[in-house]
Amino acid sequence: MNEVQPSCPAVEAISFLQEKWVLYIVRTLLDGTKGFNEIRRNVGNCNPSTLSERLEMLESEGIVSKTVHSTMPPRTSYRLTCAGYELQTVVAAIDSWARVHWKPVPTPELEPA
């Protein structure tokens, strides 16, 4: 049943959601419009070439929309489209799964000397 059939919607969706940084990017944009470097930081310091490539592809997939406010000095902003915003259900599912199933590594108590 859940095999990879070429044009199954879920397969296509997974194929871009699984690309490195994408879920983090979507997740942080759920908080609102942000600039390039802001995303970069919020996402955990993605390298700029990679982020640039990911954002372009998300734009072409209709998940993210980009607005250039000025070229020099550069000032741009990225936001989720409606379709992109609805990925919040996916992020929420991950989040609640993680809250239940994530066993945090126990922080070792500092032994008093």
Next chain:
Amino acid sequence: MNEVQPSCPAVEAISFLQEKWVLYIVRTLLDGTKGFNEIRRNVGNCNPSTLSERLEMLESEGIVSKTVHSTMPPRTSYRLTCAGYELQTVVAAIDSWARVHWKPVPTPELEPA
């Protein structure tokens, strides 16, 4: 809010869910127990070294459990743990998002000669 904080559950979860092939592997195992090559095929022909590495990590994360039935000839099976099975909510969220938002590339009609 949704920034990458080191030990936030969602961040940890995304960090392995985003690894290549992982979502496909989980998705296909939702259908039940499967062998190595079966997963490999169902997932879209993942290369064996990569699949092996991914399955090991999913096992160590407690998402997948492995049973060796015989070593020679090799016969092994993989299945989701309870925690792994509950990732179905994530897969379901992706699936329903995709059904709504995936615009299939229109197959061009064959022109009659």
Next chain:
DNA sequence: AATAGTAGTATATATTCCATAGTAATTAAT
């Protein structure tokens, strides 16, 4: 008796990712 299938591992190559530097102009700090 020959063929295909099992679960991987090993190796060499291809693809992807990363750190770093650099751009020109504005703003914040000193």
Next chain:
DNA sequence: ATTAATTACTATGGAATATATACTACTATT
């Protein structure tokens, strides 16, 4: 007033990751 930091990227070369392919020893099917 001068300096430093910040903006959005691109370019480059090196590092990490993924890939195709061959291989194993044994069984089940043809």
